[in-house]
Structures are given as structure tokens and as C-alpha cells.
Amino acid sequence: MKYLICIVWVFCFSLKSFSQDSLIKKNKPQPQIFLNPKIRYTGQNKGKFFIYWGGNRGYFANSTINFKGSYQNKPYNFTLHDVKALERFKGWTIDFINPARLTIPQYNIRYGYFLNNHYAITIGVDHMKYVVVQNQQIPITGTYPNQYDSTVISNGRVDLTDESFLTYEHTDGLNYVNAEIERHDDFSSIFKIRNTDIIQFNFISGAGLGVLVPKTNSKLFGNNRYDEFHFAGYGLAIKLGLDITLFKHYFVRSEIKGGYINMPDIRTTEFSIDKASQEIYFLQTNIVFGAKFKL
Numbered sequence: 108m109k110y111l112i113c114i115v116w117v118f119c120f121s122l123k124s125f126s127q128d129s130l131i132k133k134n135k136p137q138p139q140i141f142l143n144p145k146i147r148y149t150g151q152n153k154g155k156f157f158i159y160w161g162g163n164r165g166y167f168a169n170s171t172i173n174f175k176g177s178y179q180n181k182p183y184n185f186t187l188h189d190v191k192a193l194e195r196f197k198g199w200t201i202d203f204i205n206p207a208r209l210t211i212p213q214y215n216i217r218y219g220y221f222l223n224n225h226y227a228i229t230i231g232v233d234h235m236k237y238v239v240v241q242n243q244q245i246p247i248t249g250t251y252p253n254q255y256d257s258t259v260i261s262n263g264r265v266d267l268t269d270e271s272f273l274t275y276e277h278t279d280g281l282n283y284v285n286a287e288i289e290r291h292d293d294f295s296s297i298f299k300i301r302n303t304d305i306i307q308f309n310f311i312s313g314a315g316l317g318v319l320v321p322k323t324n325s326k327l328f329g330n331n332r333y334d335e336f337h338f339a340g341y342g343l344a345i346k347l348g349l350d351i352t353l354f355k356h357y358f359v360r361s362e363i364k365g366g367y368i369n370m371p372d373i374r375t376t377e378f379s380i381d382k383a384s385q386e387i388y389f390l391q392t393n394i395v396f397g398a399k400f401k402l
Contacts (some may be wrong), residue, residue: 148355149303151223152291159360160397162203163213165194165235165281168388172275176381178252178328185249187273189263194238195278210234213280215393217287225290229315233283233339233364233391238276241267252328272328273385275375277321279334283342283368285317291350304355311348311360316341319370325383330376340370348393356400362393 126318160331169191175184202208217231247265259266267273295303318341324334351372352358366389373383 120244147302147304149292149352150224152224152227152399155221155399155402157219157221157227157358157397157399158217159358159395159397160203160214161360161393162199163215163235163391163393164196164388165213165231165237167192167194167237170385170387172383172385173249174273174327174381174383176376178330178381181252183249183251183252185247188246188248190245191240191243192237192276193240195238195276205221208319215395219289219397221291224355225292227289227291227312229287229289231285231287233282233285235281235389235391236276236278237281237387238278239267239274243267243277243280268293270326274324274326274332276324278324279322281368281387282320282322282336283317283344283366284320285342285344287313287315287317287346289313303352305353307352309350311350311362312346313348314343314345316343318342319368321370321373323373323375325375327375327381330378330381333374333376335374337372337374338348339373340368342366342368352399356398358397358399360393360395360397362391362395364391364393365368365389366391 119276168190171186171188172190173184173186177183196213200212202211203214206314213236214234215231217229219229221227244264244266247260248263255265255272259269259272265272290312293303293307294310295306295308299307300306300308319339320336321339322334322336324332327330339374344364346362347363348360348362350358350360368387368389369389371384373385375381375383
């Protein structure tokens with residue numbers, strides 16, 4: 108009888124211990140990978156960094172440019188109206204990947220960090236090129252040197268064709284240094300893509316602001332050509348884009364960006380008294396290539 112009681116007691120104790128161990132194992136947190144085997148690298152953006160490099164095409168609305176300063180000890184203050192300008196795009200050349208010539212084309216470079224799965228903060232440079240078209244006759248108002256009357260200026264319009272009055276471009280360039288906030292939304296499910304670690308489609312939207320540091324290449328009247336970097340103003344922009352990510356880390360992105368630039372302090376000659384001011388509405392189309400990673 109004693110042996111039977113001992114056997115029953117040992118059996119009950121073992122059963123209780125087994126039940127407690129099972130309960131502990133049941134309540135113990137399990138790694139997410141086991142709870143949801145479908146969680147993928149591309150589905151968790153928080154904490155990731157990214158960088159991209161690419162090129163842009165630029166389009167500019169006609170603008171008004173004011174010039175003021177002194178020439179031959181006489182003040183001038185005139186305004187050019189409805190000024191047409193174009194980009195200086197030389198094509199998708201090897202310059203985009205040639206380390207010695209990376210700053211020659213119209214380029215975009217940006218660094219970003221994901222605050223959470225949808226939102227990222229970024230800093231970057233949009234290097235646009237803005238060139239006033241020489242072959243145009245445009246309205247002019249205000250005061251300017253008398254020697255241009257009845258030569259390149261007639262009936263309230265100035266002819267820029269022979270370049271004697273003005274050449275003006277931001278080609279080294281129209282540098283928009285800015286910070287943006289982006290939202291990323293995965294829409295791969297539309298294409299019934301199950302494994303986004305192989306290919307993923309994201310819709311991008313964003314907005315930003317920054318400063319303009321153009322290297323304005325200008326020649327006004329008989330002054331020497333001037334071409335130096337100068338802090339000139341500020342800009343604002345919004346954008347939309349499509350991002351295709353391949354094999355978790357690599358992506359190609361297309362963007363369309365529209366914005367407003369206000370530059371009240373543009374240097375035009377070697378003399379600090381000579382300045383221009385200008386507002387520009389612009390549109391960019393960008394194609395960039397980049398990588399996403401975690402440190």
C-alpha cells in the first residue's frame with residue numbers, strides 16, 4: 108500500500124509540473140517570424156536609410172527679373188518681363204557615372220531615413236540648369252544706360268540676340284539644397300505580388316523646402332562675366348513618384364516635382380552693388396537609382 112501511495116504521489120507531482128511547463132511555454136512570447144511567416148524585409152521600413160542618384164529634366168515658366176546697381180557711376184534699375192528660359196540638358200550620358208564629371212549633368216542626389224514604415228525625412232540637392240534664351244525680344248521698364256536706346260532697345264522692348272546687353276544663366280547651376288518629408292505606400296498587392304522581397308511597387312508623395320545657392324553665369328552691359336556661388340534665396344516644392352524596389356535593397360524611382368523659387372539676392376557682376384531678383388515656377392521630371400539598407 109505504501110508503494111502504491113508513493114507511486115500515485117509521484118505521478119500527480121509529475122503531472123502538475125508538466126502542466127506548469129506547458130502553460131509557461133504557451134504564454135512565452137514567440138519570435139515574430141514564427142507568429143507571422145509572411146513578414147518580409149520590405150514590409151518593415153522603420154530605421155532604414157536610403158540614398159539615390161540620378162538626373163532631371165527642367166521646365167520653367169516665363170518670369171520677371173529685376174536688375175539694379177551702378178554702371179559707369181550711374182545707377183540703373185530696370186525690369187525684364189515675360190523672360191523665357193530653358194534647361195541645358197545634354198542627354199543621359201556617361202557623365203552620370205563618371206566620377207570626374209558627376210557634377211556636370213543636371214543631377215539629383217538625396218539621403219533619407221525612415222521614421223516609421225511610411226514616412227521618411229530626406230536631405231538632398233536638385234542641380235537644375237536655367238538659361239535665358241538669347242533669341243528673344245522682351246518688354247523692359249525702368250532705367251538703364253542710355254547707349255542702349257535705339258540699338259538693342261526700341262519701343263519698350265530689348266533684343267537679347269547679340270548678347271551685348273545681357274547674358275544670364277544659372278548653369279553651374281540652379282542649386283536647390285533642400286529637406287523633404289516623404290510618404291511611401293506599397294501597392295504591390297494590386298499586381299498580386301506575394302513576395303515583395305523580390306519586387307515591390309511603392310507610391311511616393313512628399314513636400315519640402317530649402318535654400319538656393321546658384322552659381323550664376325552672367326554678363327551685364329560691358330562688365331566682365333561673373334560666375335560664383337552665392338546664397339540667393341529659398342524654394343518650396345511638392346512631388347509624386349513611383350518606386351520599384353528589387354531584391355530588398357535596390358530601387359529605381361521616377362518623380363515629378365513642382366515648385367516655387369524666390370531669389371531676391373542674385374549676384375550679376377564682380378561688384379556687390381550689382382544684383383538681380385527673380386521668382387521662378389519650375390517643374391522637374393526625375394529618374395534616379397538608389398539603395399535601401401539598415402546600419
